[in-house]
Each structure stands twice: as structure tokens, then as C-alpha cells.
Amino acid sequence: MSNFFSTTFRDAQLVSRDSQADEEVAFVEGTLGQGAYDILDLGCGLGRHCVRLARHGHRVVGLDINEDYIKVAKAAASEANVSVEWMVSDYRFLERRDRFDAVLSFYSTFGYHSDTENLDVLKRMASALRRGGYLFLEILNRDFPPYGEGYIRQESLGTATIFKKHQLRAIDSRLEMEWIHVSEQQYVETLKFEFRLYSLHEIISMLNSVKLSPVYIGSSISNPKFNIHGKKLFITAVRF
Structure with a gap:
């Protein structure tokens, strides 16, 4: 963690x-x-x-x-x-x-x-x-509709951009998240995590x-x- x-x-x-x-x-x-x-x-x-x-x-x-x-x-x-x-x-x-x-x-x-x-x-x-x-x-x-539908958004921080993917697993109500970090148009890292x-x-x-x-x-x-x-x-x- x-x-x-x-x-x-x-x-x-x-x-x-x-x-x-x-x-x-x-x-x-x-x-x-x-x-x-x-x-x-x-x-x-x-x-x-x-x-x-x-x-x-x-x-x-x-x-x-x-x-x-x-x-x-x-x-x-x-x-x-x-x-x-x-x-x-x-x-x-x-x-x-x-x-x-x-x-x-x-x-x-x-x-x-x-x-x-x-x-x-x-x-x-x-x-x-x-x-x-x-x-x-x-x-x-848990009942926020976009979680169930799945969505992607991006955030900009100076020269960095973070692409965020969210998808709710309905069977156990756990939100799967994947964040892709790009800085100055170069890939930096991908973070994957989930929580209830x-x-x-x-x-x-x-x-x-x-x-x-x-x-x-x-x-x-x-x-x-x-x-x-x-x-x-x-x-x-x-x-x-």
C-alpha cells in the first residue's frame, strides 16, 4: 500500500x-x-x-x-x-x-x-x-452513477498530466482505479489500486x-x- x-x-x-x-x-x-x-x-x-x-x-x-x-x-x-x-x-x-x-x-x-x-x-x-x-x-x-458506468478523466499539474480510469465491480462494490502519469509528454508510471x-x-x-x-x-x-x-x-x- x-x-x-x-x-x-x-x-x-x-x-x-x-x-x-x-x-x-x-x-x-x-x-x-x-x-x-x-x-x-x-x-x-x-x-x-x-x-x-x-x-x-x-x-x-x-x-x-x-x-x-x-x-x-x-x-x-x-x-x-x-x-x-x-x-x-x-x-x-x-x-x-x-x-x-x-x-x-x-x-x-x-x-x-x-x-x-x-x-x-x-x-x-x-x-x-x-x-x-x-x-x-x-x-x-457507492451509489455515484459514473462509478458503475466506468469513466476516464484527466488532471493537469503544471507539465504533468494524470489520466484516471475508474470502474466499479458491482459484485463486491470495489472500485478499480488506474492512474497513468505523463510528464512533458513522457510516460512516468502507472498506479493501480482498488478499495471498497x-x-x-x-x-x-x-x-x-x-x-x-x-x-x-x-x-x-x-x-x-x-x-x-x-x-x-x-x-x-x-x-x-
Whole structure:
């Protein structure tokens, strides 16, 4: 898995989403209310949420499987003169219990494994929360029509272009993705990966089974009305 999250993925996805971090952090803090909180960011990437949250006085732990990402995140924290606890680890082995007021899982960090493993990950997220703590979960929506139809699109980043192919396997609801990276009209690499997509009723059932109750269901943090045919699904759930 760590080999997939290469420079191509970092440049195409994480850097391009940096401008959204302020809005996402504001949503988290608006949900938590005033005060300083213990927050865990799973799949923290380049640390864009962690650094901002730490700058606001929160006690933050950033976890990612990719050591190179953590190195970049550490440099960002150092430059911002903030303290963040960084962990290079697979979230499937998360062992912290009753430790956090919030767990963040943004940008489809969840779903790369089997259904059994994915449910166990949710259990670990829930266990990491104190009672009354919040899980902020962003995933891709199983019922987004283009996934079932299959589609190709391209993104340009300076002199680089990434061609993205997506196809949903209906039999097991796993999205197959192939990204072809071309730079200055020269082929660079092809990345292939897949992960499980969940419908709203599926993910709610899973959350309830691990003692997490949704309190916000939307197509994004700025759109609290869920669109069944929308591309994404954003849920805030509280541990009971």
C-alpha cells in the first residue's frame, strides 16, 4: 500500500487539496466547540490538518503509513513552530483506547481492505475515542452513477498530466482505479489500486455496530443534505 502513495499521488491529490484544509479544520472545531482537544488524524498525509490544528492549540497525533509523507509533515510542523506527535504506522494496528476527543479520516482514507478489516478499523477508531468523542469520516459514495458506468478523466499539474480510469465491480462494490502519469509528454508510471465503496445504509450500519451514532450526514462538510447520487459521503458520528 505504501508504494502506491507515491509522488504522483501526493502531487495530484494531497497538495491540490491543501486549500480545503482551512474549511475542514473549521468544521471540526465548530463541532467540538471552544477549547483544546486531543485529536488523531488517520492517514494524515502531509500534515495539513495536523499543523493547522496544533497551531490552534490542540494536542494532535498524525498517523500515516508513508514515511516520506511524515517527513514532509514534520518539516511543515517545524516551520510552523508547533508540536505534533507523528506515527509511521498502518491504522489497522491502532491500539490507543479512550484517548481522543476526535478522530479524523478525511479523503477516502477508509476502505482499502476487506470488509472484515474495514469493520475492524472502524472498531479501532471508535475505541480510540473517549465517550462523546467524534469521528469525522469522508468516503466515496457507492451509489455515484459514473462509478458503475466506468469513466476516464484527466488532471493537469503544471507539465504533468494524470489520466484516471475508474470502474466499479458491482459484485463486491470495489472500485478499480488506474492512474497513468505523463510528464512533458513522457510516460512516468502507472498506479493501480482498488478499495471498497459503501452506500449510506451500509456505513451507518457499520458505525452503529461499533457504538458510533451519526449526527451529521452530507455530501460534504459544506452540504449537509446528502445526495444519493453524489460523489462523496461525509459523516460525523459520536461515540456512545
